[in-house]
Amino acid sequence: MTQPPDQTAPSRLALAHVSKSFPGVKANQDISLSVRPGEIHALLGENGAGKSTLVKIIYGVQRADEGQISFDGRPVEIASPKAARKLGIGMVFQHFSLFDGMTVLENIALGLDESVPAEELKARIKAILDSYSLPLDPDREVHTLSVGERQRIEIVRCLLQKPKLLIMDEPTSVLTPQEVERLFETLRQIAREGCSILYISHKLHEIKALCEAATILRAGRVVATCDPRTETTQHMAELMIGAELKHLQRPTSSKQGAARLSVERLDMPGEPPFGTSLKGISFSAHAGEILGIAGVAGNGQAELLLALSGEHLAGRADAIQLDGRPIGLADAGARRAAGLACVPEERNGHAAVPDFSLAENVVLTARHRLPLAPSGLIRQGPVERYAGEVIARFDVRTTGPAALAGSLSGGNLQKFIMGREIGQRPDVLVVAQPTWGVDAGAAAAIRQALVDLAAQGSAIVVISQDLDELLELSDRLCVINEGRLSPARPVAGLKLEEIGLLMGGVHGESHQAESAHA
Amino acid sequence: MTAAILVSIFMTLAAAATPILLAALGELVTEKAGVLNLGVEGMMLCGAVAGFAVTYSTGSVPLGLLAATLAGVAAAMIFALLTLGLGSNQVATGLALTIFGIGASSLIGAGFVGRTITRLGPLFPADYAAHPWLRLVFGHDAIVYLSLALVLAVSLFLRRTKAGLILRAVGENADSAHAIGYRVLAIRTAATAFGGALAGLGGAYFSLALTPMWADRLTAGRGWIALALVVFAAWKPGRLLAGAYLFGAVATFELQAKAAGWSFIAPEVLAMTPYLATIVVLTMMSLGGRTGGRDAPACLGKPFPAS
Numbered sequence: 001m002t003q004p005p006d007q008t009a010p011s012r013l014a015l016a017h018v019s020k021s022f023p024g025v026k027a028n029q030d031i032s033l034s035v036r037p038g039e040i041h042a043l044l045g046e047n048g049a050g051k052s053t054l055v056k057i058i059y060g061v062q063r064a065d066e067g068q069i070s071f072d073g074r075p076v077e078i079a080s081p082k083a084a085r086k087l088g089i090g091m092v093f094q095h096f097s098l099f100d101g102m103t104v105l106e107n108i109a110l111g112l113d114e115s116v117p118a119e120e121l122k123a124r125i126k127a128i129l130d131s132y133s134l135p136l137d138p139d140r141e142v143h144t145l146s147v148g149e150r151q152r153i154e155i156v157r158c159l160l161q162k163p164k165l166l167i168m169d170e171p172t173s174v175l176t177p178q179e180v181e182r183l184f185e186t187l188r189q190i191a192r193e194g195c196s197i198l199y200i201s202h203k204l205h206e207i208k209a210l211c212e213a214a215t216i217l218r219a220g221r222v223v224a225t226c227d228p229r230t231e232t233t234q235h236m237a238e239l240m241i242g243a244e245l246k247h248l249q250r251p252t253s254s255k256q257g258a259a260r261l262s263v264e265r266l267d268m269p270g271e272p273p274f275g276t277s278l279k280g281i282s283f284s285a286h287a288g289e290i291l292g293i294a295g296v297a298g299n300g301q302a303e304l305l306l307a308l309s310g311e312h313l314a315g316r317a318d319a320i321q322l323d324g325r326p327i328g329l330a331d332a333g334a335r336r337a338a339g340l341a342c343v344p345e346e347r348n349g350h351a352a353v354p355d356f357s358l359a360e361n362v363v364l365t366a367r368h369r370l371p372l373a374p375s376g377l378i379r380q381g382p383v384e385r386y387a388g389e390v391i392a393r394f395d396v397r398t399t400g401p402a403a404l405a406g407s408l409s410g411g412n413l414q415k416f417i418m419g420r421e422i423g424q425r426p427d428v429l430v431v432a433q434p435t436w437g438v439d440a441g442a443a444a445a446i447r448q449a450l451v452d453l454a455a456q457g458s459a460i461v462v463i464s465q466d467l468d469e470l471l472e473l474s475d476r477l478c479v480i481n482e483g484r485l486s487p488a489r490p491v492a493g494l495k496l497e498e499i500g501l502l503m504g505g506v507h508g509e510s511h512q513a514e515s516a517h518a
Numbered sequence: 519m520t521a522a523i524l525v526s527i528f529m530t531l532a533a534a535a536t537p538i539l540l541a542a543l544g545e546l547v548t549e550k551a552g553v554l555n556l557g558v559e560g561m562m563l564c565g566a567v568a569g570f571a572v573t574y575s576t577g578s579v580p581l582g583l584l585a586a587t588l589a590g591v592a593a594a595m596i597f598a599l600l601t602l603g604l605g606s607n608q609v610a611t612g613l614a615l616t617i618f619g620i621g622a623s624s625l626i627g628a629g630f631v632g633r634t635i636t637r638l639g640p641l642f643p644a645d646y647a648a649h650p651w652l653r654l655v656f657g658h659d660a661i662v663y664l665s666l667a668l669v670l671a672v673s674l675f676l677r678r679t680k681a682g683l684i685l686r687a688v689g690e691n692a693d694s695a696h697a698i699g700y701r702v703l704a705i706r707t708a709a710t711a712f713g714g715a716l717a718g719l720g721g722a723y724f725s726l727a728l729t730p731m732w733a734d735r736l737t738a739g740r741g742w743i744a745l746a747l748v749v750f751a752a753w754k755p756g757r758l759l760a761g762a763y764l765f766g767a768v769a770t771f772e773l774q775a776k777a778a779g780w781s782f783i784a785p786e787v788l789a790m791t792p793y794l795a796t797i798v799v800l801t802m803m804s805l806g807g808r809t810g811g812r813d814a815p816a817c818l819g820k821p822f823p824a825s
Contacts, residue, residue: 061697081699097694099687101816110687111698115680 010073012037012196013058013165018067020053024399026220027053031067033215033222035165040187040197042207042228044240045217046439047411048397051200054217055167058198059091060084072164085113088164092154092171100143104153107142111157128159132186146297155183159190166190167198170437172206184210202439204233205468218242241441248447248472251455256475257287260459261340261428262321266314266328268307276300276483278307283478283488285428285459290450291488292474293463294499300483301432301463302345308430308461309342310335322428336368339427343417343434345463347410351417354406358398359387361405362420369424390419394449395442410437415446422449429453430461435469447473467499525650525657527770532662533728535766537562537720537737539665541744542751542758543672544590544716549748550676551709552689554819556612557597558717559741560619565590565718567623570630570725570732579638582726583661583719590718591711593619598710601821602703608819620735630732637730661723666759668716673755685709689815692822702822717741739793746796750803752813761799768795 011034020028028050035041045051056062058069060078069076071087078084084091098107109121116124125138136152145153151171158166168187172180187210191197199211207214207228214231216224216239224239266281278300285291295301306312307320314320314328321327322340330338344350352361363383367373372383387401394415398408405413414436421429434450435443450473454460463480464470470477476488479499541558548555555561568589573582597615600606640647641660647653676682687695688705696702724736743765751757772788780788 060699081697085699093697097691097697099690099694099816101690102683102686106683106687109680109683110695110700 009037011035011070012039012072013198014070015054015058016068016070018054018057018064018069020050020057020062020064028057028064029220031217031220031222033225035196035198035213037164037196038191038194039213040191040199040211042211042214043198043200043217044202044204044207044214044236046241046441047409047415047437048219049217049240050220051217052169052409055091055169055198055200058084059089059167082113085161085163088162089167090158090161090163090165091167091169092151092158093169096150096154098142098150098153101141103139103141104136104145105138107153108138108157108160112160124160125156128156132159133182146302149298163195165196165198167200169200170202171199172201172203180206202443204228204236204440207236208233216240237440240439243441248444248451250451251288256289257457257459258323259284259286260323261285261308261430261461262324263308264319264321266307266319268303268312268314270300270303270483276303278303279483281307281483281485283485285461287457287459288454289475290454290460290462290473292470292477292491293461293480293485294467294470294477295463295465295480297465299480301480303483304480304485305342305344305430305432305463308340309344310340333368336365336426339369341365341369341421341424341426341429343421343429343431345432345436347413347417347436348406352405352413355404357402357404358391358396358408358416359383359401361416362387362390362401366420366424369426386423387420390416390423393423394419394445411439411442414438415442418446418449422453425453425456426458428459428461430463432463433466434462434464435466443469522650525654527774528654529657530773531763531766531770532658533766534769535762536662536665537723537728538740538744538747538765539669539759539762540661540720540723541717541741542747542762543665543668543755544713544720545744546748546751546753546755546758547672547676547685547716548709548713549818550689550753550815551685551706552692552815552817552820552822553598553601553706553710553713554608554612555594555597555615555710555713556609556745557593557615557619557741558713558744559737559739560616561590561593561714561717562721562724562737562741562744563619563623563735564593565721566725566736567627567630567721567732568718569722570635571626573635573726574630574633574732577636579636579726582635583638583722586718586722586726587715588718590714590716590721592714593718594710594714595707597714598707602706602710605821608821616741623736624734627732627734631734632731634731635726638727659727661719661727669755669759676755686815689817692817692820696822706822717744720744743792743796746800749814750796750799752803753815764799765792765795768792 014034016032018028018031031054043051053062057064058078060080060083069078076087078087099110105118105122105125108125109116122138129136134152134156136149142150172183187197199207201207211228214226214228215222216236218240226236228236262284264282266278268278270277276299281304283291307314310330310332317326317328319328322338327335327338348354353364363372363378366386370386372379372386384401390396391398391401396416397412408416415438418434435446438446450460462470462473471491474491477491477494477499478488479486541562545555545558565586569582569586572585573579593615597611600611601608638659638661640657641663642656646656676686684700685705688700688702692702721737725732729736747758747761747765750761769792772791775783775788776785
């Protein structure tokens with residue numbers, strides 16, 4: 001009898017010929033992949049390529065129609081998320097599975113399978129937060145936290161369970177470069193301790209920096225596997241979208257037009273108990289210009305957007321001016337009619353009504369600018385035509401204008417909402433996180449559409465935490481920090497690290513101090 | 519002498535508050551799990567008639583209380599089967615359950631109208647409660663003590679236990695709870711059953727303790743008051759207790775005023791006071807109670823899985 005040579009340990013996770021169909025869609029077809037112990041493995045693909053379905057199968061949320069899953073060399077049936085966690089699989093979801101009305105501590109306790117006394121759990125959470133330098137107050141209620149802070153809850157929830165395989169679904173989409181770097185150090189440390197990581201992201205340079213292997217999906221099938229450390233991002237992106245990637249086309253002449261949106265000494269108290277007050281915000285956005293506003297989540301971006309959109313009114317009419325007309329006391333509908341459109345950060349429930357169809361969601365914001373309901377009666381034809389145009393132009397993957405907004409994946413809804421606003425050709429467009437959750441190909445299309453809109457004479461304000469995106473898009477950039485806005489500086493000549501320190505480094509400490517007081 | 523009267527008024531007050539407290543406490547747990555069961559009145563009537571029928575036939579009040587609890591659970595399970603199992607609309611189904619309860623209790627109770635039983639007596643022997651003030655502590659029947667203990671138990675359960683946390687999570691965000699791996703429908707069914715059990719028990723309190731004689735529609739709309747109380751209490755058991763006793767006080771005032779023969783208030787107006795008080799309190803709550811906190815479970819009344 002000869003022993004088989006023990007050159008390699010069995011794969012931590014191995015999928016063989018996994019397929020899954022939904023009515024009308026083959027989400028996964030014949031997918032095979034294997035993840036070694038301690039490996040950071042990237043899963044790459046466009047929206048709708050089947051990544052989310054695949055990880056849901058691995059985490060036991062959905063069942064595969066066909067195929068075999070092995071964990072640590074043994075074939076397993078993963079019937080439920082609980083079974084997955086029992087095997088040692090943890091997952092950070094793209095759509096956070098959090099409970100808004102409950103505290104951070106309660107949210108984390110819910111994700112644990114064993115009962116831990118509250119005080120002990122708090123101590124364990126504090127230990128993890130400290131060792132990974134994540135500022136987060138366990139006693140705050142989730143609905144008072146920013147998107148970035150909510151994500152930390154999910155990460156801590158997984159780390160508490162000491163997983164053997166950690167699935168990260170788009171974990172960095174809302175983090176600053178410094179935070180991303182810190183997260184990567186954390187992930188590398190976890191991997192060194194022997195835990196495998198399945199990492200889903202659209203950001204190819206992150207995958208290059210972090211991952212040792214990559215499986216690329218397109219339309220539900222594996223199209224390639226590669227080593228991202230030696231592969232170019234350009235090539236990976238092209239494998240992913242199955243076509244050549246377009247570069248951002250900027251107009252050559254960079255003349256600055258007249259100021260279209262002017263904000264002067266805008267003050268606004270934050271909503272108690274955790275809102276950030278805006279203090280003396282002044283800036284102007286000119287025709288043909290994209291103005292970027294960088295900053296770590298929770299520094300007043302949400303409040304600034306509410307003040308600009310008209311959901312919160314400014315104290316004086318002349319605090320906000322559109323083409324010289326004071327609009328500080330006009331409500332959101334009046335501002336839209338005047339030509340100021342806003343895209344808030346929260347897609348479902350704020351930018352769109354999840355239980356309404358896409359066509360109905362078009363009527364809600366576009367009726368001011370487009371003749372969709374001129375006498376109060378909705379004109380079905382034009383509404384559906386406009387919704388159809390948006391779907392076609394921005395490649396929204398959906399069944400059509402009648403689909404419910406809530407049925408779209410995050411990235412697809414994002415594409416639809418961006419398209420809905422850009423298509424109205426507003427004079428001023430204010431956008432928070434324009435490419436949140438959108439894959440590389442579609443993100444390029446959205447950025448191009450923003451640049452084109454500016455070229456036609458609109459002024460655009462982009463509020464984002466993604467510095468790469470801001471540097472690529474913006475003509476000028478300012479940083480918001482604790483409710484104050486820095487003067488705008490031309491992007492040409494600015495260094496990434498410089499801005500990153502301005503928004504993250506100094507602020508990080510004071511933020512931690514705040515959390516300790518709260 | 520005055521002490522005896524005051525104590526006697528409070529005893530009436532506690533007795534009036536107890537069935538509403540029980541039904542509302544059950545509904546609170548049901549709603550915390552995200553299920554809006556508007557059939558409280560129907561479940562109370564089912565409990566009332568089942569309790570009366572069994573006690574009348576067997577002569578045993580404890581058996582009657584047990585039967586009432588089971589009848590409440592049975593009615594709640596009809597609701598659970600329709601709304602949780604078959605995905606029917608919770609509001610419509612709850613209203614139907616109330617209508618069903620009214621009809622079923624009339625039908626079953628037809629043969630019992632006017633019959634009397636020996637009512638549920640005080641839990642402790644009479645010599646414990648010889649002094650009026652001691653009567654305040656030891657003079658109640660077992661259900662009053664049980665209802666108070668349940669308030670404490672439910673409060674601790676919801677705030678301090680893992681199971682309570684999971685129940686709240688299901689009411690707060692059913693999809694997330696499912697994604698984490700909790701059995702949403704099973705938890706909601708259990709919470710609905712608990713609500714039915716307490717509603718049945720509360721109903722039986724009418725027929726076995728308050729008026730030991732069967733009459734049609736014995737609960738007289740108290741199930742609706744219980745529903746309103748849950749909102750009034752902002753889904754908090756402690757405030758529910760205060761609300762139920764406040765309501766008991768108003769109901770007692772009505773009785774006392776009638777007994778005292780106050781002729782300057784029309785008896786119809788007096789009969790309205792408990793319901794008027796409910797509306798006034800609910801209005802004041804919604805005007806003054808905006809503290810920025812979110813009280814109602816976020817998934818209240820929403821079907822799972824969303825269709």
